[in-house]
Amino acid sequence: MNDVQHTIAVAAAPQTVYDLLADATAWPVHFRPTVHVERLEEDGADERIRIWAVAGDEIKSWTSHRRRDPGSLRIDFRQEVSQPPIAAMSGAWVLRGLDDGVTEVVLEHSYRAVGDDPQHLAWIAEVTDRNSRAELANLKELAEQAADRSELVLTFEDTVVVDGRISDVYDFLYRAQQWPDRLPHVARMDLTEDEPGVQIMEMDTITADGAMHTTKSVRVCFADERIVYKQIVVPPLMTAHTGEWRVTAVRGGTAVTSQHTVAIRPEAVPGILGEGATVAEAREFARTALSGNSRITLEHAKAYAEGTTAGSQV
The missing domain is CATH 3.30.530.20 (START domain)
Known part of the structure; x- marks a missing residue:
């Protein structure tokens, strides 16, 4: 040894x-x-x-x-x-x-x-x-920085219920290489999966104001259950961003949830949001941006799965 x-x-x-x-x-x-x-x-x-x-x-x-x-x-x-x-x-x-x-x-x-x-x-x-x-x-x-850590880290999630099968919802989330053709905010996607269930993806995302930023993530996929991920190239406002896509059977179909955990980089806040901006404002900014993109993805996953169930591919 x-x-x-x-x-x-x-x-x-x-x-x-x-x-x-x-x-x-x-x-x-x-x-x-x-x-x-x-x-x-x-x-x-x-x-x-x-x-x-x-x-x-x-x-x-x-x-x-x-x-x-x-x-x-x-x-x-x-x-x-x-x-x-x-x-x-x-x-x-x-x-x-x-x-x-x-x-x-x-x-x-x-x-x-x-x-x-x-x-x-x-x-x-x-x-x-x-x-x-x-x-x-x-x-x-x-x-x-333990005393200040609780203010810097936030976790939030969004959920929609789909009148469709778990396998179809999961398929939409898993096949992220097709997102540029399926999601309006994804301009480019490079995805590799050398080991089954472990994906590395680099993605260009269009923000609400028309700007574009690049992120790189590792995703670990648990078939027909969840996909967990971590961004290994994060936006300047964050020190960390992890997340999870989760699908579960519920009355009326499938519940699909997007969860995010974000750690804010406090020293970056003034340069991005302006002098005098607070960590609380940065938390809300990050939540609004990430939740907005997640809800778009959730709604398109819903349309895909419900269209598949009805017999027509979306």
């Missing part, structure tokens, strides 16, 4: 830092490399989670076992199913309170490459170093 440590000092209480690490399902909003986390099992201090994350130019997924120990401010992890070129990976988050309210955070990794191949080892070392530094920097920023 190859052992490596990364350390950072955080101007926050150890419990504040620990709480950010303990809830893995919130990592996509907190940590830039993390796309999505599914909690598979939980039994007291132990949990099994599946993680999708950006690793270099690729999207990797693995299943990990974690043991959380709030008493000793430590979280141990071990990948149960690693993706090549990683043969095995384990480690720990270890926190120690220092003087003046500072917390030392140590992120430990032990790893082995498939076949102990030197090129594979070099790739793992480079990605582990890059992601560890990014995660620790994110953690420091989050913990030191």
Whole structure:
């Protein structure tokens, strides 16, 4: 095994830092490399989670076992199913309170490459170093701004009920490569799906005032159930944007929901919304823009599914 440590000092209480690490399902909003986390099992201090994350130019997924120990401010992890070129990976988050309210955070990794191949080892070392530094920097920023974080993060959703089948609604959302022909606000879509159910999409969107902006997202698709995503290239107003398209059976057809979670970048607010603009105004601006586009997509998904059900393709 190859052992490596990364350390950072955080101007926050150890419990504040620990709480950010303990809830893995919130990592996509907190940590830039993390796309999505599914909690598979939980039994007291132990949990099994599946993680999708950006690793270099690729999207990797693995299943990990974690043991959380709030008493000793430590979280141990071990990948149960690693993706090549990683043969095995384990480690720990270890926190120690220092003087003046500072917390030392140590992120430990032990790893082995498939076949102990030197090129594979070099790739793992480079990605582990890059992601560890990014995660620790994110953690420091989050913990030191914890008091203001509740104002910066918002979650909202929109729902429509479709007189149609779940499979047809899901099909419209899944086949995003066809959105430029189906949605008026999508001007361009480049979509790749090298691994079934994991999509990388770059999209040009036309805003209400006629401007155009480009976003890049990773989507993880759960057939006929939901599509979760994270923007890995976000508009300047945000530090993070995650979301979910969810389809469920209800009386009268299918409920389809668009959910967004957004983290506002406060220092960008004056330059985008004008001097004197507040975070509250930025929250409303982001909600109005994202909800507007989502509702357009929901209404077109509704028309598509109801048209399909009636026997005519929309």
